[in-house]
Amino acid sequence: MENKNKLLLIDGSSVAFRAFFALYQQIDRFIAPSGLHTNAIYGFHLMLTNLMERIQPTHVLIAFDAGKTTFRTAMFEDYKGGRSKTPDEFREQIPFIKEMIDKLGLAHYQLVDYEADDIIGTLDKMAEAPDVSFDVTIVTGDKDMIQLVDGNTTVEISKKGVAEFEAWTPEYLKDKMGLTPTQFIDLKALMGDASDNYPGVTKVGEKTALNLLHEWGSLEQLYDHVDELKKSKMKEHLIADRKMAFLSQKLATINVSSPIEIGLEDTIYRGPKVEELLAFYDEMGFAQFKQKLGGQLEKSGDDHPVAVKKVAYQVVVSADEIKVKPDDFFYLEILGGNYHKEEVIGFAWGNENEHFVSKNLSLLTAFDFPENTYDFKKNRVLLNRLGIKLPLAKFDAMLAKYLISTTEDNRISTISKLYADASLKSDEEIYGKGAKLAVPDDAELFGTLAQKIHTLAVSKEKMIAALEENEQLSLLTAMELPLSEVLAKMEITGIAVNKATLETIGRENETRLSALTEEIYALAGEEFNINSPKQLGVILFEKLNLPHGKKTKTGYSTAVDVLENLAVTSDVVAKILEYRQVSKVQSTYVKGLIPQIASDGKIHTRYVQDLTQTGRLSSVEPNLQNIPVRLNEGRKIRKAFIPSEHATLLSSDYSQVELRVLAHVAKDPNLIAAFKADADIHTSTAMRVFNIASANEVSANDRRQAKAVNFGISYGETEYGLAKRLGIPNKEAAEIISTYFERYPEVAHYIENTKREAKDKGYVSTMFNRRRKLLDINSRNFNIRNAAERQAINAPIQGSAGDILKIAMINLDRALETQHLNAKLLLQVHDEIILDVPNDELDQVKALVRETMEQAVELTVPLKVDENIGATWYEAK
DNA sequence: GGCATCACG
DNA sequence: ACGTACGTGATGCCC
Incomplete structure (x- = not known):
C-alpha cells in the first residue's frame, strides 16, 4: 500500500491578514521583546500548526502576493484599487512570518506581476498531472479560489478565528450554489468583486448572477442569447456592460500557467529546523510554542507523514x-x-x-x-x-x-x-x-x-x-x-543462570503468597485482587477506614511509604507489604527471568547504548541492572547467577564515584581533602555539617543524615525533599543544607555555575564533553524550570561517572586481551562490573580490574574500587 | 497504552 | 505560592 502525497497550498497574504484581525483585539498582548507586534505572526503560526496537524501534508507551499501591480492591473487599472492602506503593525510582521515559515521547514514563494492565487492555481494544476496525482488542499481567506475545486482539490476558506474553515468541494459548491467550478468564475464576472474593485455588470449581484447562470450555464451562453431575454433594466445593463463582464471574467480567472520557477519537489515538507525555530520563538517571546516543540520532540521526534520517494537499488x-x-x-x-x-x-x-x-x-x-x-x-x-x-x-x-x-x-x-x-x-x-x-x-x-x-x-x-x-x-x-x-x-x-535455583525460589514464593493471600483476605473480611492498587485502596481506605495519605491521579496511593506508616498499627497492611515484596520477586525475577534463559543456559541481556540522557547504559530483555540486592528476600535471586566451570564471579565497584566526581569538578577543598585522606565520606560530612570534632563522636543518626545530604546534593535536592526523607522539620533541613554549603563552598559555586551555564548555553557537559540539552531550563513555569535545574546539576556528575566506567571497561577489555587472560566481562551495573574469572587467574585479574578502574582517569581525588568474589552473584557482594 | 508500583545505581 | 531528587526497565491492572 502506497501513501498518497498531500499538498497543502496556502494563500499567505490573505491568511496573514485574517490572522492579524483575528487577534487584533488583543494586539497589545502580542509584543516581542524587541517591541514588534506579533499578533499576526502568532495567529499565522496557530493556523499553520492546526492545519499541519489536521491535514498532515507531505508537501506545503505558502504563496504571497508580490506587490501592488500585477498583470491584472495592466488589464484593468483600478484592479484592487481603492483599498485602504494596510496597517503598519501588519506590514512589519510579514517578513517575520516568512522567516518563521522557513524555520518551520515550509516553502514560501512569490512572483512579480502575479498574485498568490495564480501561484497556487499553477501548482495545483501541476499536482494533478496523472503521473503525480496529489490530494490538494488550498487554504485562503477569500472565495476567489473556489474555482479550483475538483475531485482532488479542496478549498478551505477561513471562517472565524484561526481554526474554523469552510471546506469547498465540487459537491459542496453544487449543493450550496448549484454551480460548477468554472461557473464560479462567471459568477464573479457578472457580480464583480468589491474588494478586488472590479464591477462586473451594473446592478447584478449574487442572486441575479446565480439565476442567470442556472438558466444559461455560462457567461458565453448568456451573451450568445442575450437578445432573447425579455426586455428589462437588467437586459440593458447586460448589453451595456458586456465588455466589463468579459474583462471581469478574465480578472476573476486564476492563471494556472504562471511562469513560476519552483516545482513540487521544492515544496516537500521535511519538518522544522528545530534549533533555529527555538531561537525564533525566543526572539518573538513565544513561550508556549517553544515549550510545545520541546515536548513534541521528546515524545515522538516530530512525526509527520513524509513525501513518498524512491531510491534506486x-x-x-x-x-x-x-x-x-x-x-x-x-x-x-x-x-x-x-x-x-x-x-x-x-x-x-x-x-x-x-x-x-x-x-x-x-x-x-x-x-x-x-x-x-x-x-x-x-x-x-x-x-x-x-x-x-x-x-x-x-x-x-x-x-x-x-x-x-x-x-x-x-x-x-x-x-x-x-x-x-x-x-x-x-x-x-x-x-x-x-x-x-x-x-x-x-x-x-x-x-x-x-x-x-x-x-x-x-x-x-x-x-x-x-x-x-x-x-x-x-x-x-x-x-x-x-x-x-x-x-x-x-x-x-x-551470564550462566541456574534455572533449578530460580524454580526452587519460585516454589517457596508460591507457598508464601498463598498463605499471605489467605491471611490478607481474612483480615480484610473479603477477597479482592491484592495486586490492584485500585481495589486495595477501596479495602484499606474505605472499608477499613485507614487514614489515607497522598492521592495519585487515579485514586488513593498505596505506595510503600504510605503503607509503611500504616503497617505500624495495621496487621493487614504489614501483610500486604510482605505480599508485595514476595510478589515482585516472583513476577519480575522468577517468572520474568526463567523464560529469558537461552538454550545455552545463559541470559543474554542487551545494553542500550543510545538511550539515557546522561550517558549511562541501560539493560533490556531482561534488565540485569536491577536484580534485587537491598532486601535479602530478593537478593536470593542472585544465587541463581553463577560463573562458568572452574571459575568465580568477581564484582568490582567504584566506591562513591559520583561524590568523587563532584569533588573533582567542583574543586571543593574540603571534599577533596576528605577523599584524599580516604575518610568515610558520610562521617566526614557529618563532622563538618554538625560541627563534630572527632569521627568517633559521630552517631549512627548523624551519619545517616549526612549520607542523605551527600546523595541529595548531587541531585539538586531541596530542603523539603531532605526533610521528608529524614523525617525532620523543613527548617532543620534548610539549616543542614545551608551549613553544608558553608562548609563546602565550592560545591555551592559548582551548582550555581552549572545552572548558569545551562541557562546560557542550553546544555551541560560531562568531563568528556558528553552533552545533555535542557530545553526547559528557562521555562517560566517554576516546577518545570526547577526540574531542569536539578537535571543540569546531576547530569555532569552522573554522566562523568558513567564515562569513567566506560573508559575502564574499554581499557580492561584490552588488558585482558593483551595479557591473554580468559576472564570475561559479563555485566555492567553503572558503577560496577561483574566478571567471570577462571580460578587460576583470580588474583591477577582481581588486581588488574582494580588497577584499571582506579587508573581509568586521573582526578584530583583518588578513585577507589571495592571487590567481592563468590561462587554465585549472591556471594560476590 | 497509560498508570502505579517497585527493582537497581 | 509553587511541590518536591537524578537516571533507568518490567510487571500487572484497567480502560
Whole structure:
C-alpha cells in the first residue's frame, strides 16, 4: 500500500491578514521583546500548526502576493484599487512570518506581476498531472479560489478565528450554489468583486448572477442569447456592460500557467529546523510554542507523514556481484529489537549514489565490511551467530546521533529528518508493530533498505561536522565505538543462570503468597485482587477506614511509604507489604527471568547504548541492572547467577564515584581533602555539617543524615525533599543544607555555575564533553524550570561517572586481551562490573580490574574500587 | 497504552 | 505560592 502525497497550498497574504484581525483585539498582548507586534505572526503560526496537524501534508507551499501591480492591473487599472492602506503593525510582521515559515521547514514563494492565487492555481494544476496525482488542499481567506475545486482539490476558506474553515468541494459548491467550478468564475464576472474593485455588470449581484447562470450555464451562453431575454433594466445593463463582464471574467480567472520557477519537489515538507525555530520563538517571546516543540520532540521526534520517494537499488544475489567501497555504509535489518533471537531479514550497503540490497546471508561470509554502519553492536552480535566476525566500524551513525543530541531518538528516520530529506518512512509504517510485525514484500523491503543506506550516507558529513563543532569526535571514536565492541562481547558471552535455583525460589514464593493471600483476605473480611492498587485502596481506605495519605491521579496511593506508616498499627497492611515484596520477586525475577534463559543456559541481556540522557547504559530483555540486592528476600535471586566451570564471579565497584566526581569538578577543598585522606565520606560530612570534632563522636543518626545530604546534593535536592526523607522539620533541613554549603563552598559555586551555564548555553557537559540539552531550563513555569535545574546539576556528575566506567571497561577489555587472560566481562551495573574469572587467574585479574578502574582517569581525588568474589552473584557482594 | 508500583545505581 | 531528587526497565491492572 502506497501513501498518497498531500499538498497543502496556502494563500499567505490573505491568511496573514485574517490572522492579524483575528487577534487584533488583543494586539497589545502580542509584543516581542524587541517591541514588534506579533499578533499576526502568532495567529499565522496557530493556523499553520492546526492545519499541519489536521491535514498532515507531505508537501506545503505558502504563496504571497508580490506587490501592488500585477498583470491584472495592466488589464484593468483600478484592479484592487481603492483599498485602504494596510496597517503598519501588519506590514512589519510579514517578513517575520516568512522567516518563521522557513524555520518551520515550509516553502514560501512569490512572483512579480502575479498574485498568490495564480501561484497556487499553477501548482495545483501541476499536482494533478496523472503521473503525480496529489490530494490538494488550498487554504485562503477569500472565495476567489473556489474555482479550483475538483475531485482532488479542496478549498478551505477561513471562517472565524484561526481554526474554523469552510471546506469547498465540487459537491459542496453544487449543493450550496448549484454551480460548477468554472461557473464560479462567471459568477464573479457578472457580480464583480468589491474588494478586488472590479464591477462586473451594473446592478447584478449574487442572486441575479446565480439565476442567470442556472438558466444559461455560462457567461458565453448568456451573451450568445442575450437578445432573447425579455426586455428589462437588467437586459440593458447586460448589453451595456458586456465588455466589463468579459474583462471581469478574465480578472476573476486564476492563471494556472504562471511562469513560476519552483516545482513540487521544492515544496516537500521535511519538518522544522528545530534549533533555529527555538531561537525564533525566543526572539518573538513565544513561550508556549517553544515549550510545545520541546515536548513534541521528546515524545515522538516530530512525526509527520513524509513525501513518498524512491531510491534506486540493485539486488545482489551472488558473491561475484558484490562491490563494496571502504567508505560505504553497511546496514543489517531484523524485525523488532532482539538481535539475540531475531533472524536477519535483509541487508544493504552502498553510498549516496549506489545502493545494494540482498537477502542472501551466505554472501556475508566473505564480505568486505565497510567502515561505516548503523548500530555496530547489533551487527556484531547478529553476525556472531552466523559465525562471522566483523571488524570494528569507524563510524556508527546511531552512536554519533546519540552523542550530538539525546533529545530525540536515534532511529534512521529521525536522522533523515535532522540531516537528510526526511523522506524515510518509520519502521513502524513499513514493518508494523506488536502482533502485526511482519516482513514486507521484497520491493518494499529493498526500497526501505536502500533509502536507509542513502540517508546514512547523506547524513554522515553533517553529523561529523556537528561532532567536531561540539568537540565530541573522540567521544565517538575513542569511547562509544570501542565500548560497543566490548558490550557486544559481554552480550554474546551472557551470564550462566541456574534455572533449578530460580524454580526452587519460585516454589517457596508460591507457598508464601498463598498463605499471605489467605491471611490478607481474612483480615480484610473479603477477597479482592491484592495486586490492584485500585481495589486495595477501596479495602484499606474505605472499608477499613485507614487514614489515607497522598492521592495519585487515579485514586488513593498505596505506595510503600504510605503503607509503611500504616503497617505500624495495621496487621493487614504489614501483610500486604510482605505480599508485595514476595510478589515482585516472583513476577519480575522468577517468572520474568526463567523464560529469558537461552538454550545455552545463559541470559543474554542487551545494553542500550543510545538511550539515557546522561550517558549511562541501560539493560533490556531482561534488565540485569536491577536484580534485587537491598532486601535479602530478593537478593536470593542472585544465587541463581553463577560463573562458568572452574571459575568465580568477581564484582568490582567504584566506591562513591559520583561524590568523587563532584569533588573533582567542583574543586571543593574540603571534599577533596576528605577523599584524599580516604575518610568515610558520610562521617566526614557529618563532622563538618554538625560541627563534630572527632569521627568517633559521630552517631549512627548523624551519619545517616549526612549520607542523605551527600546523595541529595548531587541531585539538586531541596530542603523539603531532605526533610521528608529524614523525617525532620523543613527548617532543620534548610539549616543542614545551608551549613553544608558553608562548609563546602565550592560545591555551592559548582551548582550555581552549572545552572548558569545551562541557562546560557542550553546544555551541560560531562568531563568528556558528553552533552545533555535542557530545553526547559528557562521555562517560566517554576516546577518545570526547577526540574531542569536539578537535571543540569546531576547530569555532569552522573554522566562523568558513567564515562569513567566506560573508559575502564574499554581499557580492561584490552588488558585482558593483551595479557591473554580468559576472564570475561559479563555485566555492567553503572558503577560496577561483574566478571567471570577462571580460578587460576583470580588474583591477577582481581588486581588488574582494580588497577584499571582506579587508573581509568586521573582526578584530583583518588578513585577507589571495592571487590567481592563468590561462587554465585549472591556471594560476590 | 497509560498508570502505579517497585527493582537497581 | 509553587511541590518536591537524578537516571533507568518490567510487571500487572484497567480502560
